[in-house]
Structures are given as C-alpha cells and as structure tokens.
Amino acid sequence: MLLQNAGPFLIFAPLLASAAPSCSLKPPRSAAVSASSGIQSGGAANGSDVVASAWYPGWVDFTASSISWDKYNAMTFAFGLTTSDVNTIEVGNNATLPEFVSAAKDHGVAALLSIGGWTGSQYFSPAVATPDSRTAFVNTVLGLVKQYDLDGIDFDWEYPGRKDLGMTCNQVNSADSANFLLFLQELRKTDVGKNLTLTAAVGLTPFSDGTAPMTDVSQFAAVLDRIAIMSYDIWGQFSATAGPNAPLDDSCAPTKAGSATSAVKAWTSAKFPANQITLGVAAYGHSFNVTSTAAKAGSNSLALYPAFEKAPMATTVDSCGGTESVDDTIPFADLISKGFLNSNGTAADGMLSVFDSCSQTPFVYNPQSGLLVSYDDATSFAAKGKFINDQGLGGFAVWESTGDKDDILLDSLHQAMGIQPDCS
Numbered sequence: 078m079l080l081q082n083a084g085p086f087l088i089f090a091p092l093l094a095s096a097a098p099s100c101s102l103k104p105p106r107s108a109a110v111s112a113s114s115g116i117q118s119g120g121a122a123n124g125s126d127v128v129a130s131a132w133y134p135g136w137v138d139f140t141a142s143s144i145s146w147d148k149y150n151a152m153t154f155a156f157g158l159t160t161s162d163v164n165t166i167e168v169g170n171n172a173t174l175p176e177f178v179s180a181a182k183d184h185g186v187a188a189l190l191s192i193g194g195w196t197g198s199q200y201f202s203p204a205v206a207t208p209d210s211r212t213a214f215v216n217t218v219l220g221l222v223k224q225y226d227l228d229g230i231d232f233d234w235e236y237p238g239r240k241d242l243g244m245t246c247n248q249v250n251s252a253d254s255a256n257f258l259l260f261l262q263e264l265r266k267t268d269v270g271k272n273l274t275l276t277a278a279v280g281l282t283p284f285s286d287g288t289a290p291m292t293d294v295s296q297f298a299a300v301l302d303r304i305a306i307m308s309y310d311i312w313g314q315f316s317a318t319a320g321p322n323a324p325l326d327d328s329c330a331p332t333k334a335g336s337a338t339s340a341v342k343a344w345t346s347a348k349f350p351a352n353q354i355t356l357g358v359a360a361y362g363h364s365f366n367v368t369s370t371a372a373k374a375g376s377n378s379l380a381l382y383p384a385f386e387k388a389p390m391a392t393t394v395d396s397c398g399g400t401e402s403v404d405d406t407i408p409f410a411d412l413i414s415k416g417f418l419n420s421n422g423t424a425a426d427g428m429l430s431v432f433d434s435c436s437q438t439p440f441v442y443n444p445q446s447g448l449l450v451s452y453d454d455a456t457s458f459a460a461k462g463k464f465i466n467d468q469g470l471g472g473f474a475v476w477e478s479t480g481d482k483d484d485i486l487l488d489s490l491h492q493a494m495g496i497q498p499d500c501s
C-alpha cells in the first residue's frame with residue numbers, strides 16, 4: 078500500500094515486500110487488519126504508519142548521536158511536571174529540550190514532550206477540574222508547544238481517578254477521567270491542537286471513572302492519536318514475591334498480576350481501537366535480593382516467583398515527602414556492563430538463567446551477589462513484536478531510549494515486526 082501522507086515520518090518498508098516498488102510503514106498484516114487500520118483523529122500520523130517510538134529520559138545528558146534515529150519515527154522527552162499553578166508546567170532539563178527537538182527534526186522524527194510521569198502527575202486533577210482551569214491548562218500546553226516547537230504532547234497522568242495508585246499526595250477526583258476528556262477535546266479543537274500528535278501513557282486497565290475502569294473509552298480515541306500501554310513494572314519491590322517485570326501473558330501464571338495481553342484486551346474491550354494502541358516495552362529489568370536456596374529450582378535452574386528481601390528504603394524522599402525503596406531497576410545495557418549478560422545479550426557464564434514460557438521473559442541470577450533480575454531480552458522483544466503484529470496494534474514505545482545501547486532489543490523488535498528503514 079502506498080502511503081502518500083506519511084507527514085514528517087520516515088518511511089519503512091515491510092521486510093517481505095522489499096522488492097515492491099511502493100513504500101509502506103506497516104509490517105505485513107492480514108487484509109482484515111489493514112483494511113480497518115487508520116488513526117481517524119486529527120493527528121499527524123496517517124493510519125498506515127507503524128509507530129516506532131521511545132521516551133528520552135531528560136535527566137540524561139543529551140547526545141544526538143546516541144539515538145538510532147533511523148529506527149524511530151517519534152521520540153518523547155520526559156518530563157514536563159504539573160505544578161500547583163495551572164499556568165506553569167515545569168520542564169525538567171529545559172536546557173536540553175531544545176537540543177533534543179532540533180535533533181529529532183533533523184532526523185525527520187516527531188518530537189514530543191511528555192507531561193506527568195510518576196513524579197509529575199500531582200496537579201493534573203485540579204488543572205482539568207473546571208472550564209476555566211481547562212482553558213488555562215490548554216493555553217499552558219500550547220505555550221510549551223510554541224516555545225519548544227514540539228510536534229506533539231504525551232500525557233502521562235499516573236493515574237486519573239485512582240487514589241490507590243500513583244504518588245500518595247497526587248490530587249485525585251472521581252471526575253478526573255471525564256475532566257481529562259473535556260480537556261483533551263478542548264485542546265484538540267484549537268488551531269494548533271488540530272495538528273499536534275496527542276498521546277497518553279496508560280496503565281493496564283482503562284481510565285478509571287473514580288471507582289472502576291471505564292467500559293467505553295472510545296471518546297478518548299477520537300481525540301488522542303494513540304495510547305502507549307505501560308505493560309511493565311508489573312512485578313517489583315511492592316510485590317509479594319519476585320516476578321516478571323513485563324509479562325507478555327499472565328493467563329498461565331500462578332498469580333495474575335496483569336500483562337501486555339490482559340491490558341490490550343482490557344483497552345480494546347472498552348472500545349479503544351487496537352491500531353491506536355502502542356505497546357510500552359521495557360529496556361530494563363527489576364532486581365530482587367534472593368537467597369540461593371530460594372532462587373534455585375533444581376541444581377541448575379531458577380525458580381520464577383521466589384521470596385525476596387525487600388530493598389532498603391532510599392535516603393531520598395519523593396515529592397510527597399515519603400521515602401521510597403532504593404531503585405531496583407537496571408537498564409538492559411547495565412546488565413551487560415555489570416556482567417549478568419554477555420555483550421550480545423545472552424546470559425553470561427556463571428549466571429543462572431531461565432526463560433519463563435508464560436510471561437515470555439527471561440530471569441537471570443548472580444549466585445555471588447544474590448541478585449535476581451527479571452528483564453527483557455532479544456527473544457522476549459521478538460515475542461512482543463509478533464504480538465504487536467498479531468493484535469494489529471499501532472506499534473511500540475520503549476521505556477527508555479538509552480537503556481539498550483547497542484539496539485539488541487530494538488533490532489529484535491524491528492525484525493519481528495518486519496520493519497525495515499527504506500525509501501528514505
């Protein structure tokens with residue numbers, strides 16, 4: 078299928094059709110899926126683009142050459158933080174953002190800013206609560222778009238209407254999701270808003286109505302170009318036992334904590350179109366201190382859900398004044414530099430490892446340090462790529478772009494999805 082309206086996006090050709098004279102951004106799919114594909118709302122992306130995106134961690138020194146721009150068509154800078162003043166969004170590392178935007182544009186990649194995140198979602202609720210505050214917040218967002226010449230905005234509100242999730246001092250209102258929708262509709266109606274790519278990073282279940290996940294989120298799909306389902310951090314220090322960071326499936330797991338599969342089902346059942354969903358994928362793992370007795374299953378294999386010692390509390394406090402566990406996440410590249418994995422991403426000599434066939438993710442254990450890590454490797458990324466195609470999803474979003482320095486995971490995902498840069 079020829080794409081005449083690829084906008085600023087790079088054009089990818091399907092691997093299997095590389096001899097064809099036309100260019101397409103979509104990997105090969107069934108006719109049924111292709112026919113129904115299409116981002117219907119006002120965003121920049123024509124429905125036939127596959128979304129190859131990642132978040133850039135703004136707190137990391139920016140070096141344009143560290144990003145494989147030709148393997149992405151959108152890059153999202155994290156984060157702009159909500160503040161108690163609806164007229165102000167604090168852009169962390171605001172000196173870096175202009176450099177980021179110009180590098181993205183130089184490479185034909187859409188530059189987005191993500192507003193919110195774990196620490197930046199405190200004041201979304203009051204910002205969208207009233208007609209006046211919504212108009213003010215729309216203008217604040219549009220001000221950032223103009224100031225930084227952004228192609229789009231990602232809303233990473235963690236989480237509308239949920240008192241049980243997110244930072245403890247986040248403001249929460251049972252009308253959050255309804256108000257969020259009104260805000261997005263107002264933003265989309267503006268002249269500048271019509272042309273923006275608008276995305277949201279979301280949890281495993283649809284936006285909450287204050288008591289339960291909404292059963293119909295189709296109105297969000299009419300104003301957002303797409304959502305990215307953050308299908309990771311599903312097991313961590315808060316869990317009863319160690320477990321997979323980013324399970325592809327959990328229907329076969331002893332404890333069903335959610336997965337990419339359950340999340341896509343939940344969102345599509347609530348009428349969010351599959352082709353406007355990107356799968357959030359993790360270029361990192363979660364680590365757990367596990368005794369060797371608990372870790373081992375048999376002489377040479379690993380237990381999948383062993384007991385672990387809770388990480389010590391960090392000395393730093395979060396924005397709510399609470400202490401948090403030490404950061405137990407490890408970027409994929411650090412698993413290599415710390416000796417868990419070989420430079421090609423396979424488990425190193427002396428480590429115990431297992432690939433969990435249910436979550437379709439690997440675990441690696443260092444018997445010396447007693448650290449167990451559940452993470453993603455090339456094999457699990459390939460499984461996720463196949464899932465994205467099989468489900469007719471819109472593409473992927475990697476958290477985060479610096480975690481996979483040699484593109485071991487990214488290349489595996491591209492290959493599994495049949496994406497290949499071409500026609501550039």
Ligand SMILES: *[C@@H]1O[C@H](CO)[C@@H](O)[C@H](O)[C@H]1NC(C)=O
Binds near residue numbers: 081117124
């Ligand atoms: C995408 O672009 C193609 C080619 O211009 C067009 O035929 C198709 O209708 C567009 N799809 C959507 C959903 O806009």
Ligand SMILES: *[C@@H]1O[C@H](CO)[C@@H](O)[C@H](O)[C@H]1NC(C)=O
Binds near residue numbers: 167168171172
């Ligand atoms: C950047 O952020 C700092 C600290 O929040 C702020 O003082 C400064 O005004 C900001 N600069 C710009 C250009 O927004």
Ligand SMILES: *[C@@H]1O[C@H](CO)[C@@H](O)[C@H](O)[C@H]1NC(C)=O
Binds near residue numbers: 268269272
């Ligand atoms: C939006 O995009 C259209 C088509 O590219 C363009 O003509 C128009 O000027 C844009 N509007 C704004 C406000 O940027």
Ligand SMILES: *[C@@H]1O[C@H](CO)[C@@H](O)[C@H](O)[C@H]1NC(C)=O
Binds near residue numbers: 364386404405
């Ligand atoms: C593991 O234990 C060590 C030693 O107590 C500690 O420094 C480290 O933070 C722990 N890590 C995790 C992820 O629990």
Ligand SMILES: *[C@@H]1O[C@H](CO)[C@@H](O)[C@H](O)[C@H]1NC(C)=O
Binds near residue numbers: 419421423
């Ligand atoms: C990865 O590297 C290790 C150590 O160098 C090597 O033994 C193994 O064969 C390599 N695996 C692949 C798939 O290249």
